[in-house]
Amino acid sequence: MNETRYTGTWESVKQHTVPAWYEDCKFGIFIHWGIYSVPAFAPRTWELGEVDSDEQWFCNNPYAEWYYNSVNVGRGPTYEHHMNTYGREFRYEDFIPMWKAENWNPGEWAELFQKAGAQYVVLTTKHHDGFCLYPSEHTKFHAGRMGPCRDITGDLTEAVRGAGLKMGLYYSGLIDWQFANDPIFVEGENFSNACPTFEYADYSYKQMKELVDKYRPSVLWNDIGWPKQSEHAMPYLLAHYYNTVEDGVVNDRFNGLYHDFLTKEYQYGKADRTQKWEMCRGMGLSFGYNENEGDDQLISLPKLIRLLVATVADNGNLLLNIGPKADGTIPTEQVKRLLTLGRWLQVNGKGIYGTRCSKRLSEHRADGTQVYYTRKGRDLYFYIDGLKEGCNVVSLPGLHRTVTALNPALEVEQDVSENGLRLTVKNYRSDLYLLGFEAAGQE
Numbered sequence: 001m002n003e004t005r006y007t008g009t010w011e012s013v014k015q016h017t018v019p020a021w022y023e024d025c026k027f028g029i030f031i032h033w034g035i036y037s038v039p040a041f042a043p044r045t046w047e048l049g050e051v052d053s054d055e056q057w058f059c060n061n062p063y064a065e066w067y068y069n070s071v072n073v074g075r076g077p078t079y080e081h082h083m084n085t086y087g088r089e090f091r092y093e094d095f096i097p098m099w100k101a102e103n104w105n106p107g108e109w110a111e112l113f114q115k116a117g118a119q120y121v122v123l124t125t126k127h128h129d130g131f132c133l134y135p136s137e138h139t140k141f142h143a144g145r146m147g148p149c150r151d152i153t154g155d156l157t158e159a160v161r162g163a164g165l166k167m168g169l170y171y172s173g174l175i176d177w178q179f180a181n182d183p184i185f186v187e188g189e190n191f192s193n194a195c196p197t198f199e200y201a202d203y204s205y206k207q208m209k210e211l212v213d214k215y216r217p218s219v220l221w222n223d224i225g226w227p228k229q230s231e232h233a234m235p236y237l238l239a240h241y242y243n244t245v246e247d248g249v250v251n252d253r254f255n256g257l258y259h260d261f262l263t264k265e266y267q268y269g270k271a272d273r274t275q276k277w278e279m280c281r282g283m284g285l286s287f288g289y290n291e292n293e294g295d296d297q298l299i300s301l302p303k304l305i306r307l308l309v310a311t312v313a314d315n316g317n318l319l320l321n322i323g324p325k326a327d328g329t330i331p332t333e334q335v336k337r338l339l340t341l342g343r344w345l346q347v348n349g350k351g352i353y354g355t356r357c358s359k360r361l362s363e364h365r366a367d368g369t370q371v372y373y374t375r376k377g378r379d380l381y382f383y384i385d386g387l388k389e390g391c392n393v394v395s396l397p398g399l400h401r402t403v404t405a406l407n408p409a410l411e412v413e414q415d416v417s418e419n420g421l422r423l424t425v426k427n428y429r430s431d432l433y434l435l436g437f438e439a440a441g442q443e
């Protein structure tokens, strides 16, 4: 630890640069696991961004991890489900003894994430319900003494690092229903002012610091915002973090005052390719496990692999969420997607990991194919999507030398002329997903 590298001023903290590991890693696993994983219920309504975050959204919230508020609003599918299934007297806290994590094996999770090709993990240490997944010294409302009765954060951190992955921690900085639990109906003011007290500002600052000191996370993933009453102290917290974890990174959800990387959540939209950013989303509409989301309701494998490649091509990382069940197992439909992604990356990852943005923008072409570009030094990589089963001819006017298919099973003919490169892929199958190629020296 280098106590003095950074001091508690914005000028000092802003000298921090995004470390190479976060640029190189491209793909992480987000984990939303908590009390809400017991009821595991939300209606399947919209992706975030499809409707305004107003009463319609909060009374029909597809985020299963919002179960407490979805009951607290007093109406809507989750409220009805709770009344019909558990009854009016059943409190959210009554789910805690039902969260036993009896089948949880952190080493098996870490092995799965490694097989998926993930390079980092981000775990919720405290979500909006205020329940801590680590033995905090500042509250008794934690998993060290309730529910699973173990240091979920510490045990997973050890397993993830043992598998050679980086470990990041999520913290709900500005919503904590243990401090302020008025029902939330709209994202505006009452959303960002959910915890308006100095007591909470002091509590959250101390918890964030204890997370840094106990676990030395490679990523501090704050959510919602940061108490205005402790904004002045933020440079001290960040300086302490960077002095403790020199190659650590923080996201842009500290009231937008500072970031190493920008975040998107579901909505893709236009990416600022000049800055490092990260796309996060669940495999369905929810981050917490939702029993109403089976295989057919989760993102398709072609769409998932396309999302990873398109995100990386635009200078982003994909933080793909898993919602484990209360017993500690990961739903089979989620495991299937992770393992398929991992197998694809084993064949095609050379143009993903360790790359940077190419000057060539992603192409959505008239013939229905898409081409995504990345770069490693002077070597160009590209991925073709939208091919049909069997034989496909793809013209690439911007390339003037032959290229190498990353998948050795591909039967490819190549023709270079003044019009550029013409690729004939003779044996495309849809389970090959996007096809990767290396164009050495053709940045």
Ligand SMILES: C[C@@H]1N[C@H](CN)[C@@H](O)[C@H](O)[C@@H]1O
Pocket (backbone or CB within 6 Å): 063, 065, 066, 223, 224, 265, 280, 287
């Ligand atoms: C990653 C997601 N962030 C939102 C806030 N935008 C949360 O409300 C949600 O539950 C999840 O944690």
